[in-house]
Amino acid sequence: MDDAKYTLHSNGSLGISDSETADSGVYKVAISNPHGAATEEIKLEVLSTDLIIIKHLPEETVLMPRNDLNMSILFNATVTSMEKDFTISLGHSSRGIYEDLTEHIVYEMTKIDRNDHVITWKLDVLLPYPHSQSSGDITLSVGDSHNGDITFTHIVVGEDGYNVAPFFDPVPKSVATFIGDNVLIDTKAKGSTPLMVKWYILGTDSPGFTEIENDGKYEIHSNGSLSIKNVLKDGNYWVVISNSAGTTSEDVKVSTVQRTDLVIVKPLPLKTYLIPEKDLHLSISVNASITSTEDITLSLGRSLRGVYEDLNDYITFNISETTEQFNNVEGSGKIWNIDLELPYSFSQASGDLTLSVGDSHSGAITTTELIIQPEDDLSPFFDPVPKSVEAHPGEDVFINTEAKGPSPLNIRWLKSNPLSGEKQILNDSEVNIYANGSLSIPDVQKEDEGTYIVELSNGNGMTSVEIELKVVPRDLVIVQPLPEEINLEPGEDLQMSIIVSATINSKSDIKLSLEFSSKNVHKDLTKYLTYKHSDELDTILSSKEHAGEWLINMTLPNPHCQASGDLTLTVRDDHSSDVTSTHVII
Numbered sequence: 304m305d306d307a308k309y310t311l312h313s314n315g316s317l318g319i320s321d322s323e324t325a326d327s328g329v330y331k332v333a334i335s336n337p338h339g340a341a342t343e344e345i346k347l348e349v350l351s352t353d354l355i356i357i358k359h360l361p362e363e364t365v366l367m368p369r370n371d372l373n374m375s376i377l378f379n380a381t382v383t384s385m386e387k388d389f390t391i392s393l394g395h396s397s398r399g400i401y402e403d404l405t406e407h408i409v410y411e412m413t414k415i416d417r418n419d420h421v422i423t424w425k426l427d428v429l430l431p432y433p434h435s436q437s438s439g440d441i442t443l444s445v446g447d448s449h450n451g452d453i454t455f456t457h458i459v460v461g462e463d464g465y466n467v468a469p470f471f472d473p474v475p476k477s478v479a480t481f482i483g484d485n486v487l488i489d490t491k492a493k494g495s496t497p498l499m500v501k502w503y504i505l506g507t508d509s510p511g512f513t514e515i516e517n518d519g520k521y522e523i524h525s526n527g528s529l530s531i532k533n534v535l536k537d538g539n540y541w542v543v544i545s546n547s548a549g550t551t552s553e554d555v556k557v558s559t560v561q562r563t564d565l566v567i568v569k570p571l572p573l574k575t576y577l578i579p580e581k582d583l584h585l586s587i588s589v590n591a592s593i594t595s596t597e598d599i600t601l602s603l604g605r606s607l608r609g610v611y612e613d614l615n616d617y618i619t620f621n622i623s624e625t626t627e628q629f630n631n632v633e634g635s636g637k638i639w640n641i642d643l644e645l646p647y648s649f650s651q652a653s654g655d656l657t658l659s660v661g662d663s664h665s666g667a668i669t670t671t672e673l674i675i676q677p678e679d680d681l682s683p684f685f686d687p688v689p690k691s692v693e694a695h696p697g698e699d700v701f702i703n704t705e706a707k708g709p710s711p712l713n714i715r716w717l718k719s720n721p722l723s724g725e726k727q728i729l730n731d732s733e734v735n736i737y738a739n740g741s742l743s744i745p746d747v748q749k750e751d752e753g754t755y756i757v758e759l760s761n762g763n764g765m766t767s768v769e770i771e772l773k774v775v776p777r778d779l780v781i782v783q784p785l786p787e788e789i790n791l792e793p794g795e796d797l798q799m800s801i802i803v804s805a806t807i808n809s810k811s812d813i814k815l816s817l818e819f820s821s822k823n824v825h826k827d828l829t830k831y832l833t834y835k836h837s838d839e840l841d842t843i844l845s846s847k848e849h850a851g852e853w854l855i856n857m858t859l860p861n862p863h864c865q866a867s868g869d870l871t872l873t874v875r876d877d878h879s880s881d882v883t884s885t886h887v888i889i
Contacts, residue, residue, distance in 0.1 A: 322349050352421050353450045354380045360443060360456035365467050367493060368460060372435035374428045376454055379421050380447055390446045393430065395458075397439030407434045417869070417886065436460055468549040469494035471527070475542055477556040481592065485532045488555055492527030492544040499546065500527045505539040512541055534559055563636045565591040565599075565662050570669035575656070576676040578684065583650035585643045585658070587669060588627065592636035593662050596622040599639065600661045605673070607654030617649045651675065682764035683708035685740065689757060691771040696806050697851075700747045702770055706740035706759050713761065714740045719754040726756060749774050776806035779813075779876045782852060784883035791889055797864035799857045801883060805876050810853070814875045817859065821868025828870075831863040865889060 310318035315334060319326055327349045333342045358377035366372055380389075389412065392405045409429045416423035426445065438460050444453045475490035492500050502523055503512035515521045515529070522530040527544060537559050543552040569588035577583065593599060599622055603614045620643040627638055641660065653675050659668045689704035706712050716736055717726040729736070735743040740759065744751055752774040758767045783802035791797055807813060816829045834857040855874075864887065871884045 319347075325349075352379065352381045354378060354445060354447050354452055356445065356452045356454050357423070359454040360441070362457065363459060364441075364456045365459050366435060367467060367470075367472075368436065369432055370435070371432050372430040372441075372458070374430075374441075374443065374456070376426050376428075376443065376445075377415070377423060378426065378445055378452065379423055381421060388447050389424075390444075390451075391426070391428070392444045393428065394442045394444075395437060395439050396442070397437060404430060404434055407431065467493075467495040469498055469544040469546050469551050471544070471551070471553060475528075475553050475555050477558070479558045479560055480534050481562040482535060482559045483533055483562070485530065486534050486557060488529045488531070488540065488542075488557070490527050490542070490553075494544070495546050495548055497546065498527075498544055501543045502529050503541040503543070505541070515540075531557065560592055562664065563590070563592045564665035565589055565636070565660060565667055567660060567667045567669050568638065571656070571658060571671035573671065574674055575671045576674050576682070577651060577653075578676075578681065579651075580647055581686065582647045583645040583673075585645070585671075587641050587643075587658065587660070588625065589639050589641065589660055589667070590636045591639055591662050593639075596639070598662050599641070601641070601643070602659045603643070603645070603656065605652065605654045605656050607652070612654075614645060614649060617646060619644050679709055680763055681708050683712055683759040683761045683766055685757075685759065685766070685768060689740075689742075689768055689770050691773070693773045693775060694747050695777045696748050696774055698747055700744040700751075700772065702742045702755070702772075704740045704742075704757065704768075708759075708761050709763065711761060712759060715758045716742055717756045717758070719756065721753055729755075744772075747772070747774055776876075776878055777804065778879040779803055779805040779874060779881055781874060781881045781883050785870070785872060785885040788886045788888065791864060791887055793865065793889060794861055795864075796861050797859040797887065799859070799872075799885075800854060801857075801872070801874070802852055802854050803874055803881070804852045807876055812876050813853070813855070815855070815857070816873045816875075818871045818873075819866070819868055820871070821866060824868075828859060828863055831859060833858050833860070 308320060310320070312318065315332065317330070317332070327347055330345045330347060331342060332345065333340060335341070356376055356378045358375075360374055360376060364372070364374075391408070391410055392403070393408050395402045395404055407430060409431070411427045413425045413427075414422055415425050428443065430441075435458070438458055441456050441458055442453055443455075445451055470493055471490050472493050473490060475488050478486055478488060480486045492498050500523060502515040502521070504515055505512050515523065517523055520532050524530065527542065529540070529542070531538075534557060538557045540555045540557065541552060542555065543550060545551075566589065567587055568590050569586075571585060571587060575583070575585070589599075591599065601615075601618070601620055603618050605612045605614060620641060623640050623642075625638050625640045627640070643658070650673075653673050655670055656673050657668055657670045660666060684707055685704045686707050687704060689702050692700055692702055694700045706714055714736065716729045716734065718729055719726050729742075735745070737743070740757060742755070742757070752772055755770045755772060756767055757770070758765060760766075780803065781801055782804050783800075785799055785801060789797070789799070803813070805813060815832060815834055816827070817832045819826045819828050834855055857872075859870075867887055867889050869884060869886050871882060873880055873882050
């Protein structure tokens with residue numbers, strides 16, 4: 304017996320390494336002792352299935368100019384083949400010239416079926432433009448560790464005489480517009496000619512869609528786009544293009560917005576004191592009926608003693624929608640925050656600063672007086688300004704800032720009581736307050752969540768900033784899943800283990816469910832599953848939420864595990880879940 308090939312175990316079992324078809328046959332085992340002898344014969348069949356493509360590429364693929372080439376095939380391979388064991392290659396040949404395109408492709412493999420010892424794989428391959436833009440023969444090769452298969456298609460880059468099904472490029476998209484404006488629903492109908500384009504509108508006077516005709520309100524352009532004049536209400540539209548190769552369609556919605564004049568609801572302050580050697584930061588809020596932040600235009604200028612200076616080239620700004628409420632808001636627009644920055648080298652001069660804000664039909668201005676303040680007279684300020692923080696339970700939170708201004712500086716941190724509104728002064732026994740004003744909270748928990756206030760004062764004044772601390776649990780994640788495959792002896796219990804990362808209060812917060820499926824048969828095995836967490840869980844957890852990694856050992860007892868098929872294990876806590884699966888072979 305080849306000792307490298309065969310292993311005879313002390314309990315009488317026989318191990319065969321690196322099995323091959325040549326190992327198939329009848330094996331006989333004999334055991335004896337002083338009381339007698341016994342023999343058994345076992346038949347071993349080593350299955351071998353060559354990789355075979357079962358859904359090939361089409362004989363011919365018509366590709367429109369400047370388009371990527373997308374291909375898809377199906378192939379069968381033995382169950383022992385893993386995705387990493389496959390090799391994919393792609394080549395192009397035309398007029399005797401061959402080009403290897405493997406380095407340009409992107410592909411994805413998906414298991415779609417399993418039958419005994421064979422897996423059916425779906426292979427999606429993308430050859431991007433411009434590497435796809437040559438007519439000729441494409442050869443796609445797929446191989447595993449012992450064999451392979453190939454498939455071909457003839458590429459024709461779209462020309463007259465070839466029947467290409469219709470398609471949109473670009474695809475028409477839903478649009479928002481102001482009441483009374485004109486709108487263009489832009490698209491291009493492509494494919495083999497002749498192409499027929501029809502637009503429909505969902506009628507309000509009669510059910511169903513009504514075909515649109517070119518008239519004073521609507522214009523269907525030769526490329527398939529649709530223009531609508533004087534849009535007064537919302538509408539649902541449907542465009543259909545067809546040729547001898549087929550038909551395709553898209554749904555489009557036109558939404559209307561009531562236009563109101565832009566209004567500044569939070570203007571610049573009357574006076575702005577410039578801090579020496581610091582950039583100037585300004586912030587305003589406007590109410591505007593716009594469909595995009597790109598519809599807002601800004602201009603900034605400074606005037607002093609009749610001399611005007613345009614500062615537009617030096618500003619940077621950010622526009623964002625906000626839910627902040629203002630009492631002086633009228634109309635149907637939305638509130639937008641505008642944060643603006645003027646660099647130090649251009650901001651360090653006194654004068655009147657004027658900020659103009661406009662949209663496509665209206666505008667408004669706000670002004671502030673710039674004053675250069677002697678450094679000794681400066682009020683205290685934060686640089687950087689502390690910001691709100693989001694953290695997971697068990698993490699250390701650090702709120703970064705730096706208190707600046709003439710000394711002495713007095714720093715105080717407080718926390719607001721969400722029920723009474725009272726502010727509690729924080730001290731070093733609860734948190735860490737640093738000399739520069741920063742704050743750290745070790746091992747943050749849900750009860751630490753809330754509004755924090757930092758106050759800074761000196762002889763020239765006082766300033767304060769509110770910060771929100773939000774403590775959110777981590778999503779449960781399986782960090783060590785089940786193996787891809789489990790081989791189980793007849794009559795054995797199925798032993799499994801996983802490791803999960805979770806934020807929980809106690810081990811009872813983790814719930815498991817188990818499902819079995821094979822050949823369209825599905826069964827819930829949860830009630831037969833027993834499991835326990837590692838001892839580490841009991842010793843580490845306290846009364847607070849704790850984030851950590853937990854080992855879970857599971858047993859599915861015989862006979863509920865005695866069938867080959869797929870097991871799907873779902874792990875849940877009170878707010879999230881994760882899934883892992885394995886294929887069981889008896």
